[in-house]
Amino acid sequence: MVQINFARKEVSCKLVYYGPGMSGKTTNLQVIHQKAPQGAKGDLIAIATEGDRTLFFDFLPLDLGNVKGMSTKFQLYTVPGQVYYASTRKLVLQGADGVVFVADSQKKKLEENLESLKDLESTLKENGIDIRSFPVVIQWNKRDLPDAADVAWLEENINWLKAPTVEAVAARGDGVMTTLKASAKLVLDRINEKGSGISASTPLPTQPAKKEEPVVGIVNGANITRNYFLDYCQVQYRMTVQGDVDDFHKLGKKELLESLNGLVNHTLLMQEAKKSGISIDKKQLEAQLIQMIRKFGSREKFDKWMESRLLTMDNVKNEAVKNIVVAAMLKNSYPDLAAMMEPPVGEVSGYFESHKAAFPGGAEQADEKIKQILRNKKRRALVESMYSELRGKSKVSVFEDKL
Ligand SMILES: Nc1nc2c(ncn2[C@@H]2O[C@H](COP(=O)(O)OP(=O)(O)OP(=O)(O)O)[C@@H](O)[C@H]2O)c(=O)[nH]1
Ligand SMILES: [Mg+2]
Structure with a gap:
């Protein structure tokens, strides 16, 4: 559009x-x-x-x-x-x-x-x-x-x-x-x-920038306008939530605040990535997109998902860019990332013991699966601590009343 x-x-x-x-x-x-x-x-x-x-x-x-x-x-x-x-x-x-x-x-x-x-x-x-x-x-x-x-x-x-x-x-x-x-x-x-140039196929209610657009947050001097936030929120909703796509409009204040929090983190991350000179090359983007498609099992399933969630190719591309930047920034923040993510033996067996019903094939068969689950968990925790570290050294204002 x-x-x-x-x-x-x-x-x-x-x-x-x-x-x-x-x-x-x-x-x-x-x-x-x-x-x-x-x-x-x-x-x-x-x-x-x-x-x-x-x-x-x-x-x-x-x-x-x-x-x-x-x-x-x-x-x-x-x-x-x-x-x-x-x-x-x-x-x-x-x-x-x-x-x-x-x-x-x-x-x-x-x-x-x-x-x-x-x-x-x-x-x-x-x-x-x-x-x-x-x-x-x-x-x-x-x-x-x-x-x-x-x-x-x-x-x-x-x-x-x-x-x-x-x-x-x-x-x-x-x-x-x-x-x-x-x-x-x-x-x-x-x-x-x-004149306006907004085409009939425009999937999101984007509007030309008005002079006095309400601002819902400021991140190190960069404004987050309300429209920008709502677009972000809607795309995130479509990407992650299972329910009806239209239910986005029913989000309560608490969910909106959570989403704004996510956008603030994302903005901080992008600002920091720019400062650190992180750039994305085409091979990385291709690999990331292919990886995203693989998760769905086949391209047809991926397409169906995008279609049913009203997502556009740009949405998916942006998500891929975000994933790559997060990975690069994690590596920057934690040079020994791979070692940090490797779960200790005790943790793996502990997880197996408390989730036995989910692994009828026994401990050995479950080993790699459990390791992956624990790595993902650890990764999420590291991403969170990276965000809070970024917040610690930044100037962030959020205007709840403007949501
Ligand atoms: N002789 C000739 N061959 C061409 C010309 N333009 C493209 N080709 C060849 O046609 C073949 C297909 O070209 P692509 O650009 O990959 O075609 P495409 O439309 O992207 O194909 P799909 O991705 O399968 O839809 C390649 O071998 C090109 O080199 C042309 O003007 N003349
Ligand atoms: Mg082609």
């Missing part, structure tokens, strides 16, 4: 590269990543299988610099094109401000192109968006192949949408930046037309 911060003159948009399998979506992002000037781009995150097919999504943050007086940032995503990843495509598409449809120009790919475009139309529709009034640019890719159809033929047979089109040979880098520019222009023009 477009996020506009008027006070800071910032606008941030999400562009999704859509299209059938192997049409060249990931290649587009790779080329943009290569061509964008240093400093304007973040790491390219690619979650792919061995054969380089996109498994989950690719992600590239891009800074377009100053456009019409606003500092403009784009988040680029690709979807996995393979037919059976429909639920992932739906998730990646959530909150999109524009789509680049990468079509394969080969004549034999007509059906696949059409099917994917239909799939895009219906997925947008599920999010309450009419494709006809949505910024879509079509890229005719693979123009270099001998079987590539004439552009006139492609226009007639595929482009029923009458979307603007660009020819490309993404593998050679041709047409990739032209496509990106055409799409960015379409998206930005629309924001200017609409």
